[in-house]
Amino acid sequence: MSLQDISQNRKLFVGPRFRRIRRQLGLSQTQMADGLGVSPSYVNLIERNQRPVSAQILLRLAETYDLDLRDLAAGEDDRAFAELNEIIADPIFRALELPKQELRDFAELAPNMAHAMQRLYAAYMEARRGETLAASRFAGRDESDGFDANPVDRVRDIIEQNRNHFPTLEVAAEKLRDELDVPAHELFRALTERLRVRHSIVTRILPVDVMRDNLRRFDRHRRHLLISELVDSPGRVFQTAFQLALMEAGAGIDDVVARAGDVSDPVRRMFRITLANYFAAAVIMPYARFHEAAEALAYDIGLLGQRFGAGFEQTCHRLTTLQRPTARGVPFFMLRVDHAGNVSKRFSSGTFPFSKFGGTCPLWNVHATFDTPGRVVTQVVELPDGSRYFSVAQTVNRPPAPFAQPQPRYAIGLGCEIKYASRLTYSAGHNLNDITPIGVNCRLCERTNCSQRAEPPLTRELLFDETTRGVSPFLFSAAREL
Secondary structure (H helix, E strand, O other): OOHHHHHOOOOEOOHHHHHHHHHHOOOOHHHHHHHHOOOHHHHHHHHOOOOOEOHHHHHHHHHHHOOOHHHHOOHHHHHHHHHHHHHHOOHHHHHHOOOHHHHHHHHHHOHHHHHHHHHHHHHHHHHHHHHHHHHHHHOOOOOHHHHOOOHHHHHHHHHHHOOOOOHHHHHHHHHHHHHHOOOHHHHHHHHHHHHHHHHOOEEEEEOOOOOOOOOEEEEOOOOEEEEEOOOOHHHHHHHHHHHHHHHHOHHHHHHHHHHOOOOOHHHHHHHHHHHHHHHHHHHHOOHHHHHHHHHHOOOOHHHHHHHHOOOHHHHHHHHOOOEEOOEEOOOOEEEEEOOOOOEEEEEEOOOOOOOOOOOOOOOOOOOHHHHOOOOOEEEEEEOOOOOEEEEEEEEEEOOOOOOOOOOOEEEEEEEEEHHHHHHOHHHOOOOOOOEEEOOOOOOOOOOOOOOOOOOOOOOOOEEOOOOOOOOOOOEEOOOOOO
16 A cells, blocks of 8 residues: 555445444554544544545654554455355355345444454354264274464464564574574584583484474483484574574573463464464564565575575565565565465465465466476466456475385475566566456356366256266356356
8 A cells, every 4th residue: 555545536445444443453443543634523523434634634643652664554454354254164154145245344344343344154164064073083092183263373373363473583593693693604614513402402403314304403401403314404494493493592582472362282282382483483584684685686486595595485475574664565474385285384474365264266376387397487367356466486396205115295386466577586587467367266166168277156946968078077157246
């Protein structure tokens, strides 16, 4: 969002987002009004969407409270709408015929209620799993291991709520890196030395026949950090930084976990590991230096990785965290998929509507990278709602396995809204009007005549016609008017 958005003959109504920012600042309407030099009634009208926000008010808001105007952008509302749209696709809602515009209004005007509905639906899904568990036990089968609550989704939710950015950990990581005061190629030595001197932890690289089933293991009794020889140089730096995060940033990590509210023990443990990983990446790629380099290099992932001694996946992941209000980077989203299309990692500081209950569209060329390993491919994709994104994808190899075992390989997709494409080196020479229509996934996509469709959309009635065979194996009813 910019002031130009206000001046180009359109009124900007941002009531719920304006109210959300006020509450995050801990201010009453009267206090906000005093800071902005307006009346409390005017603030009340803005928050109720009965008055548009002016360019002058936006300037005062940014200057008085040191805010980035993008905090008023609709990113969170768009994500909430995408999640509500996926929930409403469930067959239990099919008879309601809910227009998508009503869902969008709900996400924007009542964001807390939208989040409550997401939590309620998640609880409903767990209850359904519980019913299946009860039925299996009644039938004499014990399937309890398959129906435990999944902490992965809960941790992902918490990360998204924080826009994949944790300021206190960023500051602590920058402070640690400044204390180490070494270039990237000497960081592993500096980290292992700090572990040894300050924490009496010795780092050892062990052969694969000793570390058969682990890439890293901390021996608490001997105070040895053991790393497999299969881990490459960037990975070794990361694993030592992870251990240092647990030793020196544990209190800060626990504070962040505590702010997440009442969570189960598995969620708490996984969130701590996730935050330790976050801290490790922030040590390797300290925020200010990494952001400055990213802007200077036009987000060239390869060059950034070379400069900071990080791998392709590490660099992409770090790019999704650049959300410091005073130095924001391009709001990227990222995912990691395997050859079968399973999504094992997804992060977003932007608006891309990842599906929580399925995979991704096969027309997105992140899947095609397996045919050209190691080569960066680019693509402009368009979702059914007309939103467009620029994506960059490449395969990465995990730590190699012994010859007789399968060699693990993944594809990494990194993308952003099309309006940011010009800031990326990868868009140079790319025809941004060459667009590939995709969906979120087959169960939510309502595009007709898709040759890659694997299943019909849950939001449409499946039709059968013996006289017709289309490009897609599924024929379904037309989309409802919005």
